[in-house]
Amino acid sequence: MTDDHRDMQATHCPHSSSAPAEVSAAPRLVSTRPVPVYDEDLYSPAAIADPHPHYAAMRALGPVVWLSKHRMYAAPRFESARAALADDETFRSGDAVAITRLAQLTGRKTTIVCDGEAHLARRKLVTSRLTPRALRSLKPDVEAMAVEIVDGAVRKGRIDAVADMALAMPLTVVPDMMGWPQHARGHLLPWGVAAFDYAGPANRLFLRSLPGVIAMRLFVARLVRTREVMPGGIAAELLEAVDSGALTKSQCALLLIDVLAPSIDTTASIIAAAVQLFADHPEQFEELRRDRRLMPNAVNEVVRHASPLRAFTRRVHHATELATHTIPGGSQLLVLFASANRDETVFPEPDEFDIHRDTTGQLGFGYGTHTCGGQGLARMETAAILSALLDRVERIRRIGTGRRAINNVIYRWESLPVELTPRRSAATESREQEC
Known part of the structure; x- marks a missing residue:
């Protein structure tokens, strides 16, 4: 364990001193083990920039921990995170994906923040x-777009991989698919x-997000009224659903946000x-x-290695056991995708990058x-960029350290300076050999 891990303070305490009280009618369960407590702030700027020491420290404590700073439980290990995600009858997304009550209430009736048949x-x-x-x-x-993006990057030689490649792809593909106005x-x-940022705790990032969230909602609501969308896209299809009575205008606006809000940053993070x-x-x-x-x-x-989404929360519908720990009904559970993907018991040497690794699950x-729902598109965009790089670039070399974005949910580079060494064509190599 590194010095960073040793510095993380953690103790054990019973539910009665720190966990929320029962709120459901389900029978009370008796935990066979106390829930370990993790005292660090997972949403401090330092933890956001370098979260993995925190994840490792929490995994070392157990499959379930109590986050004293955030007043909720967390599932840092693969087994507990996957079990919670698999049981959406108990661990519900409705009113729960975001951490604050304000974000939960304003997110109602979106695809992400609902369950069952409605979802x-x-x-x-x-x-x-x-x-x-x-x-x-x-x-x-x-694939044609990826070639165009990479050709432009190769001509520059030295680029910011975020601005010049990672964002360039989804900022074109997603709006075109949506039929978003230019x-x-x-x-x-x-x-x-x-x-x-709005999905995180009530920190400075959350407060900073409010004007953007409000502007987005107002614009999308106006877009639904004016119908100023390009024909043939998802937006036009949703407006047709409004005309047929399958959707209300407010539902249509929320669904547009559902697609747009998460589709760009996540793919850019992966690329x-x-x-x-x-x-x-x-x-x-x-x-x-x-x-x-x-x-x-x-x-x-x-x-797996980059895990663009750090975590989302779930609401525990009734008292339940998760990995031998009892979690009271009404509690929030932070499902740590990024920590689960570095679980040593599932992925040996998890901090190492290995394209031959079994990444199943x-x-x-x-x-x-x-x-x-958009993972297929994200995979396609990433593979297209990589294929274009493999065809045109001999080597990618980092120049400088880069800078991490500070965001409550997304883990990605804000800036990543690299130098692309062009790959010599077969014709060039043949001419050189003749000489």
């Missing part, structure tokens, strides 16, 4: 364009950042992480170049009924 019905409305069959028709356009696309990234990881591991970049069949697993390993896109 499935709303999810179906926004994921019809994200099925494997639908994505197959989109693949040529995504004049309003400049707001999408700051609004997405604000939406994720930037892929660039960083292959820059740091050039031998694996070469292995992937030699065997493109490794691409799906390589992307999965990037998602990694939780970077969630699990269960609330698994990320």
Whole structure:
């Protein structure tokens, strides 16, 4: 264990001194073990920038911990996180994905913040364009866009991998798929950042997010009224559902936010992480170049290692046991996707990046009924960028340390300076050999 891990203070205490009281009619369960307490602030700027020492310290304590700073439970290990995500009857998303009560109330009736049949019905409305069959028709356009982005980056030589590649892809693909008006696309990234900060605790990032969240909601509501969307996109389909009576205007606005808010930052996080990881591991970049069949697993390993979503919460519907610990009904449980993906008992040497690793079951896109509906598109965009890099770049070299974004939910690079060494073409190599 590192010095950082030893510095993390943790004790054990009974439920009676720190956990919320029972609020449901379910019978009281008797925990066989006390819940360990973790006293650090997971949402401090330092912890946001470097969360993994905290995750390791919590995993060392047990599958369930009590976060004294945030007054809620957390599931830091793979077994407990996956079990909670699999049981959406007990660990509910309704009124719970965000941490603060304000965000919970204003998020009601979105796809993310609802359960059961309501969730499935709303999810179906926004994921019809994200099925494997639908994505197959989109693949040529995504690959062509990746080539254009990477060609431009190679011409520059030295680039910011975030601004010049990671954001360039989803900021084009997602708005085009949505049919989002061109004049309003400049707001999408700051609004997405604000939406994720809004899902965190009531810290400075949460307060800073409020103007952006309000502006996003007002704009989308106006868009539904004016119908100023491009034809043929998801937005136009949702407006048709309003016309048919399948949706109200307010429901339509919430569904538009559902798709837009999480779709850009998460994909940008994965693409930037892929660039960083292959820059740091050039031998694996070469292995992937030699065997493109490794691409799906390589992307999965990037998602496992980088885990763009740190955590979301669930509301415990009734008293239950999770990994031998009793959690009272009405409690909040923070499901730590990123910590679960570094669980030593599931992924040996979890801090190492290895494209040959068995990544089956990694939780970077969630699990269960609330698994990320756009993960297929995110994988496609990442694979397209990597394929274009493999074809055109001999090596990716980091220049400088880069800077992490400070966000309550998203874990990604804010800036990642790299240098791209162009790959010599076969024709060039042939001419050199003749000389």
